[in-house]
Amino acid sequence: MKDKGRYRLLRAALAVATIVCLFPVGRSCCLSIRHERQQRQLQKRKTECGDVEPLESRERQEGQQSTGLQSLSEENHDLVGWLTIEGTKIDYPVMQCEDDTYYLSHNFQKEEDKYGCLFVKSIADVETPGTNIIIYGHNMKDGSMFGALDGYESETFGREHECITFSTLYEERQYQVMAVFRTQIAENDDGRFQYYQFYEAQTKEEFREFYEHVTEKSIYHTGVTAEFGDTFLTLSTCSYYAENGRLVVVAKRMEK
16 A cells, blocks of 8 residues: 555656646747747738738838838837848847837837847937948747847858848838858957947948958858948847857848
C-alpha cells in the first residue's frame, strides 16, 4: 500500500511539473496567435480602406494621403508609415511618439504587448526625410516583427528579398538593400561606429564616412552603390551573437 501511495504521489508530482513547464509554452503560443490575428486585421483594414491596386499601377498625387493609412492613423495618430518586404512576415505599421521606448512594449491599440510595434524615434523626420531613417523592431523567436531580418545574413535570401517598401501617409518609397551587418551597441563613446546616431549628412565627408562604414562591415557585397545626395532606410533589430548585439539592414532609396 505504501508503494502505491508513493507511486500516486510521484505521478501527481510529475503531472504538476509537466503543467508548470508547459504553461509558458502555451502562453507564448497564445500570444503569438493573438499577435498574428491583430496584424492580419490591420493589414485587412489597410487594404479595404483603399490600398487595393498593385504598387506599380498606383499614382498618388503629391500631398494626397494614402486612404488605407489615413483610416488607421485616425485610430492611432502615432502611425507614420507602413513597412513591407514581399515574401516575409514584415508587413507592419510604423509608429512614432515622443517616448522612444513606448512601442517597444505596446501594440497598435496601445495595449501592453511584448511584440511591440515597428517604430522610428522622435528625432526622425519621416515626411521630409534627411539622409537616413532608422526603423526599430523586436527580433521575435516566432519570426514576426523583425525576426525575418535574420534571413538577410544569407546572401541568397538577401538577393531574393532586396526590395523594401516604406509608405508614409503621403507617398510610397522603394528601397534596395545595400548592406547587411552585425554590430554592438556601445555603452559609451569608445570610437566604435554608431549607425544609430546617423540621420543627416551635412557634408560629403559625413556621407562618405557612413557609406564606407556600412559597406565595409557588410556580411556580403550587394553591388549596390551610393553617392552624396542618396537617401537610406535602415532596419535595426537585436542579434544574439553577442551582448548588445544588433543586426542591421541598410537600403538605398530607388529612383522613381
